[in-house]
Amino acid sequence: MQDKIIIEYLRRSYTSVDGLWFMMIEKHFSFDKALELDTEVWKVLPKIQARKVKEMLSLEGKGITDFLKAIDVKFQAEEYEYSIKVQTDEHIQIIIDKCPWIEILKKAKREHLAHIISNAICPTELGVWLNEFQLDMEMDKQVSFCDGDSQCIWNFRKK
Numbered sequence: 001m002q003d004k005i006i007i008e009y010l011r012r013s014y015t016s017v018d019g020l021w022f023m024m025i026e027k028h029f030s031f032d033k034a035l036e037l038d039t040e041v042w043k044v045l046p047k048i049q050a051r052k053v054k055e056m057l058s059l060e061g062k063g064i065t066d067f068l069k070a071i072d073v074k075f076q077a078e079e080y081e082y083s084i085k086v087q088t089d090e091h092i093q094i095i096i097d098k099c100p101w102i103e104i105l106k107k108a109k110r111e112h113l114a115h116i117i118s119n120a121i122c123p124t125e126l127g128v129w130l131n132e133f134q135l136d137m138e139m140d141k142q143v144s145f146c147d148g149d150s151q152c153i154w155n156f157r158k159k
Contacts, residue, residue, distance in 0.1 A: 011079070015104055031113070035120055042124045049074060050132035064092060067133035074129070090158035095151060102145045114146035126154065 021041075025034035053070040054061045068084060071094075075082050081098035101118075105111045123139055130137050137156045143149035 011077070015100065019104060019108065035117065038117075039120050039124055042121050043128060046125045046128035047132060050129050054132075061132065062134045064089065064133075064135065067129065067135055068092070070133065071129060092156045094154045094156070096145075096153075097151050099145050099152060115144075118144060118146035122152075122154075130156070 018038075022034050022038055025037055050061075050070055053059070053073045054066070057069055057073070059066040059069060064086070068086070072084070079098075079100050080096055082094060082096045085093040085095065087093060102111070102114055105114050105117070122141070126139055130139075135156075136159045138159050140155040140157070142153040142155060144152045146152075
């Protein structure tokens with residue numbers, strides 16, 4: 001029980017600090033400046049996360065197999081509900097049925113900003129994860145919670 005309490009505390013702190021940081025920048029400057037700086041943060045944080053997961057799982061850090069093992073850790077830690085379909089060695093699809101970030105925006109009554117935020121942050125974050133696993137893939141968002149759909153579907157195809 002103690003481990004679950006600690007994990008929940010850390011998870012909530014992680015998501016809270018992200019939101020608070022964004023709102024403080026927005027308050028002092030503007031929404032556009034907050035999104036610009038947040039995008040810069042999400043160009044760095046996923047590198048740190050991916051490298052730590054590679055270390056924890058003793059992954060070589062190259063290719064789709066290692067990427068899928070690592071991204072699974074990220075999605076589990078952040079409490080996504082998702083599935084991953086490997087169509088071919090050159091095409092994978094990630095289907096997200098529950099996104100913790102959209103839930104946070106809904107609770108904060110800022111869901112109207114989700115489309116703008118997700119179009120900046122999601123491709124940035126996922127692109128960094130791909131780069132960390134030396135995957136030269138293009139990402140295509142088929143549908144999105146942030147556009148009012150019932151799930152997010154990301155297609156990753158070899159360039």
